[in-house]
Amino acid sequence: MRQKIESSSFFIGRGDDSLISFGSGQPDLPPPPEAFEALRTYNGFKYGLVQGDLVLRQELAKEYPGAKPEDFVITNGCSEAIDLTLRALQKPGGKVLLPRPYYYSYPHNVALAGMTPSFYDLNAQGKIDFDVFVKAAEGCSVALINSPSNPTGTVQELATLKKIEAFCDEHGMAIISDEVYKDIIYVRENYLMQGKHVVTVNSFSKSYAMCGYRVGYLYSQDAAIVKRTIEIKNHTAMNTSGVGQAVALAALRARQPYVDERLAIWKERRELMYTGMKELGLDVWAPEGAFYIFPKITDATRAMHDLYYEYQMITYTGEWFGARDRLRFSYALTTEKIHEGLRRLKLFLEKEYAAYR
Numbered sequence: 001m002r003q004k005i006e007s008s009s010f011f012i013g014r015g016d017d018s019l020i021s022f023g024s025g026q027p028d029l030p031p032p033p034e035a036f037e038a039l040r041t042y043n044g045f046k047y048g049l050v051q052g053d054l055v056l057r058q059e060l061a062k063e064y065p066g067a068k069p070e071d072f073v074i075t076n077g078c079s080e081a082i083d084l085t086l087r088a089l090q091k092p093g094g095k096v097l098l099p100r101p102y103y104y105s106y107p108h109n110v111a112l113a114g115m116t117p118s119f120y121d122l123n124a125q126g127k128i129d130f131d132v133f134v135k136a137a138e139g140c141s142v143a144l145i146n147s148p149s150n151p152t153g154t155v156q157e158l159a160t161l162k163k164i165e166a167f168c169d170e171h172g173m174a175i176i177s178d179e180v181y182k183d184i185i186y187v188r189e190n191y192l193m194q195g196k197h198v199v200t201v202n203s204f205s206k207s208y209a210m211c212g213y214r215v216g217y218l219y220s221q222d223a224a225i226v227k228r229t230i231e232i233k234n235h236t237a238m239n240t241s242g243v244g245q246a247v248a249l250a251a252l253r254a255r256q257p258y259v260d261e262r263l264a265i266w267k268e269r270r271e272l273m274y275t276g277m278k279e280l281g282l283d284v285w286a287p288e289g290a291f292y293i294f295p296k297i298t299d300a301t302r303a304m305h306d307l308y309y310e311y312q313m314i315t316y317t318g319e320w321f322g323a324r325d326r327l328r329f330s331y332a333l334t335t336e337k338i339h340e341g342l343r344r345l346k347l348f349l350e351k352e353y354a355a356y357r
């Protein structure tokens, strides 16, 4: 009997050697060796500053032009940074503008902060159409931007990001810029959205392959927002794990050549996935960043079930991301496994999938 797969929690942590997992967005490669060294020597067991370790914030400030250590709050991953920021920006009856397809937690994050998500669709190239954005922004007090994006793998145009920055500034809208994939970008340098109305959220999960340590941060030049998020954190999670922060600091100091070396590995996998999918005749956006590819598939939820139960392959249905005609593949796995996954996908397309239409 097949069990119905309702959410990604069905897959997370599942896996054996026969399974090819294009599921979870978690790097398979280890963090920098310096991170392991920090683990060996760390001996702090007390509560830490709710805002986060000062030395880590000082190191982070070097990454952002004009930033000061007091502009940062160290959080339990980017997830907590999004949650705290939304709650700090909460307005009764407030609406938050989200792109669709979206990272699947966003609508839940917005609802948990007591606000309502308001969606606009990305265009046929997986990009934001500024006019569509402006129309949808009516009545919204916050816009969430995610470039490079999960699940689309696309990167937003520089000109559009700058127009959004100016528009939101002019109309008193806050921007939450989720830059969790800022170091995994193939088509240009990452553009950091800027301004007092922008809150950047990020983490060590993807750039430094340490998802399980749960270390992220928010960065804002608005002292009132920083203060509010600290106060909420003070009465919820309190400080982020001390050992996690020590490991994150060591990873950050070992930034180069680690980040560039990883990017070269991601690029190789991206080529393999993209050309493999094109050869299979799939309609797909060329990945421009992050490590996801999001081809069109008729009845993606059925395809996800068939691929898992008949081909031992994990994929995530686009339905979870607001796109029921697409299937998400994370290519955070070795080239050997990618080859094997593409082989199984070919069999699926020739057999089961042919019966869908």
Ligand SMILES: Cc1ncc(COP(=O)(O)O)c(C=O)c1O
Residues within 6 Å of the ligand: 025, 076, 077, 078, 079, 080, 103, 146, 149, 150, 178, 180, 202, 203, 204, 205, 211, 215, 216
């Ligand atoms: C776009 C996006 N934002 C936030 C997160 C959460 O990351 P973290 O592990 O830092 O909480 C993810 C994780 O996949 C993501 O893809």
